[in-house]
Amino acid sequence: MAADKGSISNTGEKKFNASAFLTQPIKYIRSLCGPEMPHYKLTYFGLKGRAEIARQLFALAGVEYEDKRITFEEWPALKSSTPFGQLPLLEVDGVIIAQSITIARFLARRFGYAGENDIDAAKVDGLADTFADYFTEQKNFFPVLIGRVPGDKDALYKEVYEPARDKYIPMIIEHFLKKSTSGFLVGSKLSYADLLLAEHVSTFQEFLPHNWDKYPELLAHRDRIQAIPALKKWLETRPKTPF
Amino acid sequence: MVHYKLHYFGLYARGEPIRQVFALAGQEFEDTRYSMEEWPQHKADMPFGQLPVLEVDGELLPQSMAILRFVGRRFGYAGKTDVEQAQVDAIADQFQDYFNEFKAYFVVAVGFAPGDKEQLFNSVMIPARNKMFQMLSQILRSNGTGFLVGDSVTYADLLLSIHVAGMDGLTPGFANDYPRLLEHRQRVESIPALKHYLETRPFAPF
Numbered sequence: 001m002a003a004d005k006g007s008i009s010n011t012g013e014k015k016f017n018a019s020a021f022l023t024q025p026i027k028y029i030r031s032l033c034g035p036e037m038p039h040y041k042l043t044y045f046g047l048k049g050r051a052e053i054a055r056q057l058f059a060l061a062g063v064e065y066e067d068k069r070i071t072f073e074e075w076p077a078l079k080s081s082t083p084f085g086q087l088p089l090l091e092v093d094g095v096i097i098a099q100s101i102t103i104a105r106f107l108a109r110r111f112g113y114a115g116e117n118d119i120d121a122a123k124v125d126g127l128a129d130t131f132a133d134y135f136t137e138q139k140n141f142f143p144v145l146i147g148r149v150p151g152d153k154d155a156l157y158k159e160v161y162e163p164a165r166d167k168y169i170p171m172i173i174e175h176f177l178k179k180s181t182s183g184f185l186v187g188s189k190l191s192y193a194d195l196l197l198a199e200h201v202s203t204f205q206e207f208l209p210h211n212w213d214k215y216p217e218l219l220a221h222r223d224r225i226q227a228i229p230a231l232k233k234w235l236e237t238r239p240k241t242p243f
Numbered sequence: 244m245v246h247y248k249l250h251y252f253g254l255y256a257r258g259e260p261i262r263q264v265f266a267l268a269g270q271e272f273e274d275t276r277y278s279m280e281e282w283p284q285h286k287a288d289m290p291f292g293q294l295p296v297l298e299v300d301g302e303l304l305p306q307s308m309a310i311l312r313f314v315g316r317r318f319g320y321a322g323k324t325d326v327e328q329a330q331v332d333a334i335a336d337q338f339q340d341y342f343n344e345f346k347a348y349f350v351v352a353v354g355f356a357p358g359d360k361e362q363l364f365n366s367v368m369i370p371a372r373n374k375m376f377q378m379l380s381q382i383l384r385s386n387g388t389g390f391l392v393g394d395s396v397t398y399a400d401l402l403l404s405i406h407v408a409g410m411d412g413l414t415p416g417f418a419n420d421y422p423r424l425l426e427h428r429q430r431v432e433s434i435p436a437l438k439h440y441l442e443t444r445p446f447a448p449f
Contacts (some may be wrong), residue, residue: 184325
């Protein structure tokens with residue numbers, strides 16, 4: 001029992017290794033669980049941006065990963081070695097997956113945040129695609145809002161952003177939030193669509209405190225989602241970046 | 244028996260990859276095609292006021308890529324493991340970005356908007372095409388199976404072959420600088436179920 005180091009006994013049972021358990025309990029228990037856990041490495045800039053949903057999924061699932069944050073100076077050297085010349089990238093046991101929503105969907109599927117059946121998964125995906133359409137429609141506004149591109153913020157807000165917001169948000173509220181009995185956008189469980197929406201609502205509220213005055217349902221949804229303990233903890237402890 | 248009904252226009256565009264998955268799978272579906280005149284009456288019935296929508300036993304699923312992924316996964320044309328599925332999805336996402344990039348040219352080329360088609364072809368379409376086609380040729384080369392992901396046809400292959408065929412129809416010789424992609428199109432189109440489908444499908448301008 002004392003210095004076994006978890007050896008297999010004659011009966012085929014592994015003997016309990018008390019010292020390993022006491023010094024590195026998680027590692028020891030993992031070693032008993034069989035094959036190595038997958039190794040995840042998420043590469044992005046030191047921003048929330050297009051990697052934040054993936055990071056939130058890891059936090060919700062309680063899964064360890066390497067949260068690699070590169071600088072803008074390091075990026076050009078790395079760019080040509082990436083599948084599509086972009087970040088974020090997720091490396092899973094040596095395989096590289098690109099495209100932020102694909103990464104989110106992949107992790108969500110693995111960890112159980114992608115809908116409870118394939119029909120719900122399709123609804124979650126469809127919502128994510130609709131967010132993408134909405135973001136695309138106001139893509140000339142966001143860089144000006146966050147100060148990365150010069151421009152007339154107020155004019156773009158009125159002419160570009162508000163019409164996009166008022167086209168998409170009511171549909172999301174009517175077809176998903178109001179029809180939900182769970183408080184989640186699709187089905188009865190949290191999905192990555194909820195994370196996309198809540199994060200977007202938070203980011204825009206930080207820059208534009210009255211942006212969601214007409215849509216209290218979104219603020220309520222955001223509050224519900226961000227109260228989930230594992231997510232709340234991540235939001236409190238994640239590196240602070242403006243966007 | 245599950246009942247599938249695809250709601251779309253009489254176009255290839257965002258509906259055709261979905262139709263071709265049904266064809267590959269040998270799965271019957273109701274192929275509803277709205278005319279431009281009747282569409283406004285049905286718009287409010289659709290979750291986001293857009294087409295395509297796939298109706299599955301009464302459930303309405305919007306967004307072409309989400310639908311494509313759904314049928315791809317149900318019928319086995321989406322990648323064999325979750326990692327492969329993510330690689331197929333990533334290519335689909337890249338197609339979406341690419342379509343957004345050359346949209347300004349496309350709407351003029353098919354007559355939906357006024358503009359200088361020649362100028363837009365050179366300034367918008369060609370750079371976008373070259374970037375995308377180079378990446379896809381590289382993916383085909385490294386994968387080495389003749390398909391984009393894994394060793395059999397997925398909806399990523401359909402997105403590519405349909406795009407090459409469609410653009411070649413608009414501008415003959417569109418993909419001639421990319422022999423790997425021409426070869427890929429031949430390979431996909433000669434899959435028996437697809438070959439038969441292509442010979443019998445209703446014609447559409449794009």
